[in-house]
Amino acid sequence: MKKTLAATALAAFTALPMAASADGEVNIYSYRQAYLLEPLLEAFNKETGIEANVVFAKKGLAERLEREGRNSPADVVMTVDISRINELVERDLVQGVESEILNQNIPENLRHPEGKWYALTTRGRLIFASKDRVEEGEITTYEQLADDKWKGRICTRSGKHPYNIALFSSMIAHHGEAETEKWLQGVKENLARKPQGGDRDQIKAIAEGVCDLSIGNSYYYGNMLQDENQREIAEQVRLVFPNAEGRGTHVNISGISLTRSAPNRENAIKLMEFLSSEKAQQVYAEANTEYPANPDVAPSGIVTEWGSINPDDLSLQEIANHREAAVKMVDRVDYDGE
Incomplete structure (x- = not known):
């Protein structure tokens, strides 16, 4: 070339x-x-x-x-x-x-x-969990991110980032707008800090003890493992493939x-x-x-x-069709606010 x-x-x-x-x-x-x-x-x-x-x-x-x-x-x-x-x-x-x-x-x-x-x-939109503070199998679905037990224990990037909007859109496709908004409000209430940074920054926050769970794309974790300056940080989290036993992990x-x-x-x-x-x-x-x-x-x-990934077979075009609703929902729950 x-x-x-x-x-x-x-x-x-x-x-x-x-x-x-x-x-x-x-x-x-x-x-x-x-x-x-x-x-x-x-x-x-x-x-x-x-x-x-x-x-x-x-x-x-x-x-x-x-x-x-x-x-x-x-x-x-x-x-x-x-x-x-x-x-x-x-x-x-x-x-x-x-x-x-x-x-x-x-x-x-x-x-x-x-x-x-x-x-x-x-690429899977995965949950990253602290190996030290979250037991294996303690969280297995996206829906559980809204459980009260995770209050003050979750970090994410901006809710308006396209990767999160796609995840929220998929939740709308599966659960409808009303139930998804209730879920998203619960996730916001469980945040350890105001959404910030990128997916790798959330993994770093877990390693630093700021939070115990985060959401991120699988390839960021892979890239960190292959970077000698970030490998030790990445090794402190465990990959969770959400909803693998059910509808499948959002991709x-x-x-x-x-x-x-x-x-x-x-x-x-x-x-x-x-x-x-x-x-x-x-x-x-x-x-x-x-x-x-x-x-x-x-x-x-x-x-x-x-290990194997069981991807959600939801049409990506259907996810795209819910994008506007997801963006408005992020604003309504003030996801990125203090």
Whole structure:
């Protein structure tokens, strides 16, 4: 992959031109960091001869696509979180794909009903529990986070963060708005401190004794274990796969969509199909300690040490449909307040 563009050079969308239409190329706008994609795109290039160009950004890709309109050079967008993916659909920035390969490789609940997005990896929204202060099996469901016994013992990031909004949306899908709001109020009353930081910061707070439980994505824990400066902190918590014995653990996704402009449409679909293949899925999931979206591919690397995950088979599109209600609910219970 000769034209992968460095993340630092493009963080502010500096004016580095991308060919809008070139034989043998595909242009990617990505919220995923370039280093996660490099081995995949190199393999894609070797297999197809198609060269991949990547623009990486932490935010603003939807706005950029809107601004560029039909002249956008982007063929696909790779992003994380169902909310961000659904934003592309709601803004009419992506188009549907009809592909037997993609439909065979990606389960129905992990793709848009009209092919406007496909999941590539999944990550569980887990409960992290102190090994010292929480007994194994003492908490097993999301619902139990609202129990009085956890008062002053839970830490989370902002309730408005997309990862939490997706979890709350899934609770609405399962329990309805009234019961979910009662539950969310209970979780807020059990917080040890005002929501702050990221998922890793919650694990650090457990290690420091600030709280005993937190909510976080599985891959953050995996990344911490692989970082020699954070491994000791991560080892002080136990993973809990909530509702594993029932409906299953809530999962979120990283995914890919074909842009509405897509000057290299055929090459873009080839890339999407390649990324859903067994070979690519294993590499992609292992690179960021995630789970493959393709059910024929087993988890690998450090993820296998955590045991099996029983993912909730709720449609991610249904979760996206409850997003607005979840955001309003967070405001009503003043989740992020003191």
